[in-house]
Structure formats: C-alpha cells, structure tokens
Amino acid sequence: MPRRDSRTFRWNDWSLDELLAAKGEARVSLVVPAKDEASTVGAMIESLRSVLMGAAALVDELVVIDSDSTDATARVAADAGAVVHAASAIRPELGSYPGKGEAMWKSQFVTTGDLIVFMDADLVEWDTHFVPGLLGPLLTRPGIELVKGFYRRPGQHGLDGGRVTELVARPLIALDFPELADLVQPLAGEWAIRRTLFESLSVPTGYAVELASLIDTARLRGIQTIAQVDLGRRSHRHQELLDLGVMATQILSAVARRSGGRDLESVTLQQFRPSEDAIASSKRTVLVAERPPAKEIA
Ligand SMILES: O=c1ccn([C@@H]2O[C@H](COP(=O)(O)OP(=O)(O)O)[C@@H](O)[C@H]2O)c(=O)[nH]1
Numbered sequence: 369m370p371r372r373d374s375r376t377f378r379w380n381d382w383s384l385d386e387l388l389a390a391k392g393e394a395r396v397s398l399v400v401p402a403k404d405e406a407s408t409v410g411a412m413i414e415s416l417r418s419v420l421m422g423a424a425a426l427v428d429e430l431v432v433i434d435s436d437s438t439d440a441t442a443r444v445a446a447d448a449g450a451v452v453h454a455a456s457a458i459r460p461e462l463g464s465y466p467g468k469g470e471a472m473w474k475s476q477f478v479t480t481g482d483l484i485v486f487m488d489a490d491l492v493e494w495d496t497h498f499v500p501g502l503l504g505p506l507l508t509r510p511g512i513e514l515v516k517g518f519y520r521r522p523g524q525h526g527l528d529g530g531r532v533t534e535l536v537a538r539p540l541i542a543l544d545f546p547e548l549a550d551l552v553q554p555l556a557g558e559w560a561i562r563r564t565l566f567e568s569l570s571v572p573t574g575y576a577v578e579l580a581s582l583i584d585t586a587r588l589r590g591i592q593t594i595a596q597v598d599l600g601r602r603s604h605r606h607q608e609l610l611d612l613g614v615m616a617t618q619i620l621s622a623v624a625r626r627s628g629g630r631d632l633e634s635v636t637l638q639q640f641r642p643s644e645d646a647i648a649s650s651k652r653t654v655l656v657a658e659r660p661p662a663k664e665i666a
C-alpha cells in the first residue's frame with residue numbers, strides 16, 4: 369500500500385453530505401467512453417444515475433461518448449438515461465480518429481462541468497462510490513488538479529491485473545518519470561480532472577491518454593497537483609494480449625513524443641500468431657496521433 373501521504377486518500381474519507389456541501393456551485397460531468405460495451409454500460413449508467421443524480425446531485429451530467437460501436441452500446445446507454453454522443457459526430461469539422469483518447473478529447477465539446485470524471489464502460493466489479501471518491505480531493509483541496517483511482521485488480525492468477533501497467537507503464541515511469549512512481553494505478557481508466565487543466569493538455573487519440581495526462585500534468589502544474597484514491601476493487605473485461613500490444617505501442621509512442629522523439633501519426637506493428645503447423649504474421653497500423661489542447665480550438 370502506498371504510504372498514506374498528503375495526496376493518497378481512501379474513497380470513504382468524505383461523506384456524500386460533505387462533498388455536496390463542498391461542491392457548491394461547481395458542476396460535475398461524468399464521462400464514459402465506450403466502444404462495444406452493450407453488455408455492461410446499461411447497468412453502470414442506471415446505477416450511477418440513481419445514486420448520484422437523484423436528490424443527491426453530485427453529478428450534473430452523465431455522458432457516454434460512443435466510438436462507432438458495432439453493438440447496441442448507444443441505445444443501451446441512452447435507454448439507461450445517459451446523454452449519448454457519437455465521437456465522430458462531435459465537431460465533425462475537426463475530423464475523427466478512432467480511440468479512447470479521441471472520445472475523451474471530444475467530450476470536452478459536449479460537456480459543461482468544471483470537474484470531469486472519467487470511467488470505463490466495461491466494469492464488472494466496481495461501485496458507485498468510485499465517483500465521490502475521485503471527486504473528494506478536487507472538491508476539498510484546491511491545490512489538487514488531477515485524481516487517479518487505484519484498486520485491487522483481479523487478473524488471471526489473483527490480483528495481477530494490469531499487464532500493460534506492469535510491463536510498460538511502470539518501467540517507463542521508473543526510467544523517465546520517477547516523480548510518478550508513487551501512483552499505484554497510473555493507467556486507471558477511473559480518474560478525474562479540472563476542466564481548466566484537461567483543456568490545456570495535448571491528448572493522445574488512443575490508449576496513451578491516461579499516462580500522457582499524468583506526464584503533462586506533472587510538467588505543467590507540478591506533481592503536487594496529482595492525488596490518488598483507493599477505490600477498493602475493480603475488474604473489467606480483459607483484452608487479448610496481442611491487442612494490448614496496440615495499447616503498449618500507443619503508450620510508448622506518446623512517451624517518445626514527450627522525450628523529444630518523433631511526432632508520428634501511425635506505426636506499423638508486426639505480430640505473430642503461431643499455430644501447430646504455421647506461424648501467421650500480421651501487420652497492423654497503430655494510430656499514435658494526438659489532439660492539441662482543446663482550448664486552442666476555436
Ligand atoms: O476506441 C475506443 C476504445 C476503447 N474505448 C473505451 O475505453 C475504455 C477502456 O478500453 P478497454 O476496455 O478496451 O481497455 P482495457 O480496460 O482493456 O485497458 C472502455 O470503456 C472502452 O469501451 C473507447 O471508448 N473507444
């Protein structure tokens with residue numbers, strides 16, 4: 369467990385009443401980026417709405433950004449009460465990239481919250497307290513600008529979830545960004561940020577959005593503006609290993625860009641799928657483009 373320093377908290381360090389009192393006039397947007405999550409997004413939206421948007425209106429708007437899902441994600445989310453936008457339909461004049469980061473970057477143009485909370489849409493073990501937990505430091509400590517969730521993550525052999533975290537993100541942090549080393553889950557998809565900060569950040573269009581926002585926030589505002597909250601346990605739908613190769617490529621590209629490397633649009637990733645009698649090779653184009661700070665967009 370990380371030492372209980374001044375920027376590591378637990379979700380129940382605040383009561384809902386304390387947070388509602390601290391919220392005052394501040395507006396909170398809860399943004400859920402989703403691609404092909406029809407099996408989980410409906411239950412999540414229903415729970416979040418009923419607990420956080422009823423009388424105790426900690427959340428002012430609940431928005432799902434759909435990344436051209438091929439399943440019923442958009443309808444299921446809308447039926448559950450979310451406002452749903454197709455990422456590609458937001459500010460179409462700005463073009464459209466696939467990717468989680470693209471959905472999160474575009475969410476800025478269709479939300480109004482002073483505080484933005486992000487949650488993944490594929491959670492199977494989670495709870496609504498994730499949201500007040502993430503908001504706690506932002507509502508009670510003016511010096512905090514970004515809050516990361518952390519949790520125990522059931523994986524294939526116990527609490528060993530987070531393959532890209534352990535094999536890519538943590539080694540990169542150790543090598544180039546030791547100031548981030550105390551963050552237990554640097555890639556957590558549950559996090560919250562002040563809009564005035566997020567709109568100042570360049571946003572990778574793919575899966576590098578989480579690590580890039582930490583690196584850039586530490587540089588722009590100082591490590592002391594980043595906090596983390598123990599949210600308990602969280603498990604999600606796991607991608608296949610080769611698909612995490614795409615995620616790792618995007619994360620490595622974003623870090624290279626921040627370490628003086630090339631600003632690439634895409635990288636060709638060659639992978640192999642062995643079978644008994646052959647080893648099939650496949651090349652996939654991995655997009656590593658980034659979006660400029662939203663505040664620079666007219
Ligand atoms: O192009 C994409 C890819 C992913 N996601 C969402 O981003 C979150 C995290 O993605 P994923 O579950 O694929 O990553 P993992 O949790 O396996 O790291 C999920 O809510 C996805 O539906 C998205 O909105 N657009």
Ligand SMILES: O=C(O)[C@@H](COP(=O)(O)O)O[C@H]1O[C@H](CO)[C@@H](O)[C@H](O)[C@H]1O
Pocket residue numbers: 468488521523528529530531532533534555556557558575576577578579604605606607612615
């Ligand atoms: O932490 C990780 O290594 C990856 C993959 O997790 P698993 O190996 O499937 O448990 O999951 C995280 O990383 C993504 C990229 O930042 C985030 O989008 C996900 O929300 C987060 O679950």
